Every structure is written in C-alpha cells, then in structure tokens.
Amino acid sequence: xxxxxxxxxxxxxxxxxxxxxxxxxxxxxxxxxxxxxxxxxxxxxxxxxxxxxxxxxxxxxxxxxxxxxxxxxxxxxxxxxxxxxxxxxxxxxxxxxxxxxxxxxxxxxxxxxxxxxxxxxxxxxxxxxxxxxxxxxxxxxxxxxxxxxxxxxxxxxxxxxxxxxxxxxxxxxxxxxxxxxxxxxxxxxxxxxxxxxxxxxxxxxxxxxxxxxxxxxxxxxxxxxxxxxxx
Numbered sequence: 001x002x003x004x005x006x007x008x009x010x011x012x013x014x015x016x017x018x019x020x021x022x023x024x025x026x027x028x029x030x031x032x033x034x035x036x037x038x039x040x041x042x043x044x045x046x047x048x049x050x051x052x053x054x055x056x057x058x059x060x061x062x063x064x065x066x067x068x069x070x071x072x073x074x075x076x077x078x079x080x081x082x083x084x085x086x087x088x089x090x091x092x093x094x095x096x097x098x099x100x101x102x103x104x105x106x107x108x109x110x111x112x113x114x115x116x117x118x119x120x121x122x123x124x125x126x127x128x129x130x131x132x133x134x135x136x137x138x139x140x141x142x143x144x145x146x147x148x149x150x151x152x153x154x155x156x157x158x159x160x161x162x163x164x165x166x167x168x169x170x171x172x173x174x175x176x177x178x179x180x181x182x183x184x185x186x187x188x189x190x191x192x193x194x195x196x197x198x199x200x201x202x203x204x205x206x207x208x209x210x211x212x213x214x215x216x217x218x219x220x221x222x223x224x225x226x227x228x229x230x231x
Contacts, residue, residue: 082112144208146199
C-alpha cells in the first residue's frame with residue numbers, strides 16, 4: 001500500500017509540476033521527502049500488524065526525544081537548507097554550478113542532499129546545509145574564449161584581414177554560438193608565438209563545445225590562407 005501510494009503521489013506531482021525547470025526541482029525535492037515519509041508509515045503499519053501499539057510507542061519515545069536520539073540535528077539543518085534552495089531559486093535541477101570547485105549539472109535537489117554530475121558522469125553528493133557558497137553559471141549567458149597562436153613572421157594586418165573576412169563563416173559553422181565570434185586582438189606575446197584572442201557568447205552547457213569548435217574552424221581558415229601556427 002505504501003509503495004503504491006508513493007508511486008501515485010509521484011505520478012501526480014510530475015503531471016502537475018514537472019513542466020518547468022523550477023517544477024522539476026520541486027518534484028525531486030518532494031519525491032525525496034515522500035520516500036522517507038512513506039518508509040516511516042510503512043514501518044509503523046508493519047509494527048501495528050504485528051500487534052505493537054505504535055501510538056504508545058510514539059508517545060513514550062516522544063517526537064522530540066526521537067529526533068535528538070537519532071542525532072538528527074544535522075538532518076533538520078539539511079532539510080531547512082533544501083527548502084530555502086528550492087523556494088529562493090538560487091539554483092535548480094539542470095543548472096550548471098560550481099560547488100567547492102566541482103563543476104557539474106544539478107541532477108537532484110533532495111530533502112537531505114544535492115547531487116551534481118560532472119561532464120565525465122562522476123557524481124558529487126553534498127549535504128544541503130554544507131553548501132555555503134555556489135556559482136550558478138546557467139543564469140546568464142557565458143563568454144567562451146579561444147587563444148590561437150601565429151608565427152612572429154606573420155603579418156598581423158594580413159592575419160586580421162583574413163579573420164575579419166571569415167568571422168561570419170565561423171559563426172555559420174558553429175550554431176551553438178549565440179553572439180559572435182569576435183576577434184579581440186593580440187592577447188600576449190609568447191616565447192615563440194603571437195597569441196590572438198577570440199570570444200563568443202554561448203549557453204553555459206555549450207561552453208566547451210564552442211571552444212573546441214572555434215579552435216577547429218580557425219585552424220582550418222589559417223591553413224587555407226597559409227598562416228603559420230608555430231610548433
């Protein structure tokens with residue numbers, strides 16, 4: 001009965017709420033809460049079926065003493081922190097965030113913990129109350145950068161003219177670019193190369209995709225125009 005009730009409630013929540021990112025976040029939090037609640041109800045029902053007077057058991061133990069006895073002060077802090085995370089909207093399921101130097105996509109905000117998955121599929125699980133600072137990289141568009149080197153013997157005016165003539169072509173080849181790309185000039189003078197800086201505005205999820213694509217497209221254009229990239 002408890003299991004079927006859990007499935008029914010989760011189904012209803014998904015149909016009602018899981019139409020937006022915020023709704024999906026709330027559903028996952030409530031699912032986590034329901035999982036614990038149903039488990040407690042099931043235990044009490046089983047004890048009742050065995051003839052245990054659960055009302056007497058709860059009354060004698062006391063809810064407060066039960067919580068303290070289980071050492072659940074940190075649990076309460078996690079639950080409260082989780083509620084604030086959801087209702088303040090600091091980050092949501094699907095957002096790309098950095099927590100304690102770990103960059104990944106928020107997979108689940110539970111009643112106790114938050115799960116973040118990095119690009120390799122590794123999962124970081126952190127207690128909600130321990131999230132003291134976070135960088136949400138999905139709220140606004142991001143700027144990806146690309147630094148390409150050319151030989152010191154190359155004519156910078158000539159290279160810049162080639163770049164100007166091909167920026168639109170590069171954009172057409174990389175549909176993930178929202179704005180740009182733009183050539184921003186000579187970034188630095190290296191030991192054996194002149195380093196040129198390119199930027200483009202993208203969604204955070206496409207940050208590295210666009211960066212790799214820019215490297216590819218600019219290398220192809222330089223090869224077509226005999227512009228040397230030093231070893």
